[in-house]
Structures are given as C-alpha cells and as structure tokens.
Amino acid sequence: MVILSPLGSLFGRSPIGPIQEHMAMADRAAQLVPELLRASAADDWEAATALHKDIAEAEATADKLKRSVRKHLPKRLFLPVPRSDLLTLVAVQDHIANTAKDIAGLIIGRKIRFPATLQDAAVSLAEASAATSHQALKAIQELDELLEVGFTGGGEIRRVESMLQSVDELERSSDVIAVDLRTGLFALENDLPPVDVMFLYQIITLLGTVADDAESVGDRLQILMAK
Numbered sequence: 001m002v003i004l005s006p007l008g009s010l011f012g013r014s015p016i017g018p019i020q021e022h023m024a025m026a027d028r029a030a031q032l033v034p035e036l037l038r039a040s041a042a043d044d045w046e047a048a049t050a051l052h053k054d055i056a057e058a059e060a061t062a063d064k065l066k067r068s069v070r071k072h073l074p075k076r077l078f079l080p081v082p083r084s085d086l087l088t089l090v091a092v093q094d095h096i097a098n099t100a101k102d103i104a105g106l107i108i109g110r111k112i113r114f115p116a117t118l119q120d121a122a123v124s125l126a127e128a129s130a131a132t133s134h135q136a137l138k139a140i141q142e143l144d145e146l147l148e149v150g151f152t153g154g155g156e157i158r159r160v161e162s163m164l165q166s167v168d169e170l171e172r173s174s175d176v177i178a179v180d181l182r183t184g185l186f187a188l189e190n191d192l193p194p195v196d197v198m199f200l201y202q203i204i205t206l207l208g209t210v211a212d213d214a215e216s217v218g219d220r221l222q223i224l225m226a227k
Contacts, residue, residue, distance in 0.1 A: 016144045018072075019086060022065040023093045023140040023217070029058040029100035030133035030210050034126040040107050041119040048108060055104040062097040066090055081224050089220045093140070095213040096133055103206045112199055115188055121181045122207070128174035129210035135170055136214040139163040139221055146225065157225060167218040174211035178204055 032055045039048035069090050073083060106112060114122040142160050181204050189197050 016147055018065060018069050019090055019093075020140055020143060022062055022069060022090055023137050025058050025062040025065060026093050026097040026100075027133045027137040029055050029062065029097040030130045030214075032058070033100050033103055033207070033210070034123055034130055036104055036107060037114070037119075037123050037126050040111075040113050041123070043113065045108075045111060052104040052108040055100050059097040059101040062094060066094050085220070085224055089217070089224070092213065092216045092220050095216070096210060099206055099209045099213055103203060103210075106199055106203055106206070110196075110199055112196065112203065114200060115185075115192065118181060118184050118188070121177060121184060122204075125174060125177045125181055125204065125207045126210075128170060128177055129207050129214070132167060132170040132174060132211040132214040135163060135167045136217040136221075139167065139218060143221070143224075160221070160225065164218040164222055167215055171211045171215040174208055178208040 032051050036048055036051040036055070039045070039051060070087060073086065113119075139160055142156065142163070145156050146160060182201070185197065185200055185204070192200075
C-alpha cells in the first residue's frame, strides 16, 4: 500500500492549481484582443465576430473557475497565506477577463474601427496590455513553487520579484502608448462622429485597464510574498 506523506497530502488539496488555471484563462482573453483590433482594422467583421466569441468563452470559463475556487476553497488551509488573500487574488485576476470582454463587446456592438492613422498605435496598446497580462501569468505560475518554500526561499522569491518588476515596466510602457493614442485621437476629433470619438476614448481606457489589472495581480502576489 502506498503511504502518502502528510506534506504530499496537503499539497494534493492545494487550491493553487485552479487559481493558476483561472489566471491562464483570463490571460487568454487578453491575448485575443490585439487580434480583434487587427480584424476590425481590416474591416473583417467575420473574423472579429469569431474572436469576440472566443473572448466571451474565455471569460465565461474564467467565471466558472472563479466560482469553483470560491466554492471549494477550504475555510481552513494549512498555508502560509490567508484564505481571504487567495480569494482577492482570484477576484483581481478576473478583472482581466472581464475587461477584455468589455472591449470586445464595444468593438463588435458598434463595429468600431480606429482611424487608419491610429490603428497601429491601438494594436500596439493592446499588445502591450496583453504582454503585461502574460507576464503576470508567468508570475502566478510560480505560486506553487513559492508555496513549497513557504514564501521564504530566497532564490525563488528573487526570481518572482524580477518577474513582477517586468510587469510594472510593461504596464508603464502601456501608459505611454495610451497617452500618445489619446493625443492622436484628440487631433482627429473634429473629423469624426462625436459618438464614435466617445467610444474610441472608452476603448483606449479599457485597453489600458487590462494592463492595470495585470499590474494589480502582481501587486496582490507581492502582498502574499510579504506575509
């Protein structure tokens, strides 16, 4: 008969895997946004509609994972972090998927295209935000390793801290692109329908929010590491 060690049994019940799966699905939604912007720029609404569906499905799957974590996360965990902090982490991760879905809904709902001179910048902002999300995912994928060392392993901590620094840098780069994109849109305002301008500004804000949400995931992980 195979006898499991108490430590192995404990880790077998760890909620970290589902939390990582949730972040991976949220990141999938973010990674599809640049493709959606490219499709809208090309006036390819068939492809854009398919991407909107993929984003919505990723967000729905993330919601299911979120609810599952909330439902099954034990009230008493022999972990070096409070249960409430893990639940907060999942909630913050979920913002990424929700924001990606909001962007897709606006683009498809109104068939919005950025003006030709701003399309590259819009895609660049989406890519920068997606890169920020993906870097946050990489950090979250180290969460089980951090758990194994009890959030005290110097080498692992330093490695994750370096990842989180990259998350911050990517988020700042997205801010710069967003400022330039707003400036470009401001210069074209008088030549565009006012309602379109309003929604374009909203999309720019939401694109930046994806990066902000990813940075918030990194901040929550930093808090876990500090406890």
